[in-house]
Amino acid sequence: MTKIALLDGGLGQEISKRSTKDTHPLWSIKVMLDTPDVVSDVHRDFIEAGAKVICLNTYAATPTRMERDGYGDRFEDAHRIAIQLAKSAAEDADVQIAGCLPPLVASYVSDVSKNYDDSLAEYRRVVDQQKDSVDLFLIETMSNIAEASAALDAARESGKPVYVGLTLSDDLSDTLRSGERLEDAIAALIPKKPDGIMLNCSIPEAITKAMPKLAGAGVRFGGYANGFTSIDTLMPGGTVDSLDARKDLTPEAYADFALQWVDAGATIIGGCCEVGPAHIKYLADRLSEQGHSITDLG
Helix, strand or coil: CCEEEEECCCHHHHHHHHCCCCCCCCHHHHHHHHCHHHHHHHHHHHHHHCCCEEECCCCCCCHHHHHHCCCHHHHHHHHHHHHHHHHHHHCCCCCEEEEEECCCCCCCCHHHCCCHHHHHHHHHHHHHHHCCCCCEEEEEEECCHHHHHHHHHHHHCCCCCEEEEECECCCCCCEECCCCEHHHHHHHHHHHCCCEEEEECCCHHHHHHHHHHHHCCCCCEEEECCCECCCCCCCCCCCHHHCCECCCCCHHHHHHHHHHHHHCCCCEECCCCCCCHHHHHHHHHHHHHCCCEEECCC
């Protein structure tokens, strides 16, 4: 029997689906500020589905993004509210709350990322808002080595466990969105002692192909894929309206991919954009049926 840490799914995308408001570059933050119950409900649905780790709704709440999109004065408010909502949803539930360190400027587009020093300074601001209220940090959707390194260094200063998620090109080339080789990213990050390395917010086929490279890294590893047909049309400051969801990535199909990762040795599994509570519930059931024990990242 293998212990599998089960993360939640695509929080921001699920919030967007449930909101009646027009999408916005800071869609998940704007919904949270206007209708916080939507966020609470999504957290609770992922917990009821079987997730043992839920992530703060702060993926878009970086200083750079909030300044760019007109919410710079709400940076601290956004983190405070996100923490309150996650804690409320997790009350009386056996789950961990993860802090979120996302790309500072935009997802997938490595060319707009800041340099290491500027990234480190900004990540320290985000970590400072979250560190006293979370059990661990998830660094998510890192498209290049420099930004991933800065996020990892900032998070390690908190003394909390830190897990890094790298996003891969969808062409099955085993490269980050920057074009840097996955092997080089692993080699750069391992000396910084992450508690785990995952592949996230990429098509599941790309994660399956690359998983053996993580298996040889000597660190706990896993994956959580997205369900987009392509991310090519999403530009910095754009909205998710420009992206289409795959119609073939049913809960059953997603679980088939995730179980391939488990077979490769992965012990951290979850979902990213377009992977909802139904996917996590079906995955939890499949894992249990195969004799795995579902746990948190403790």
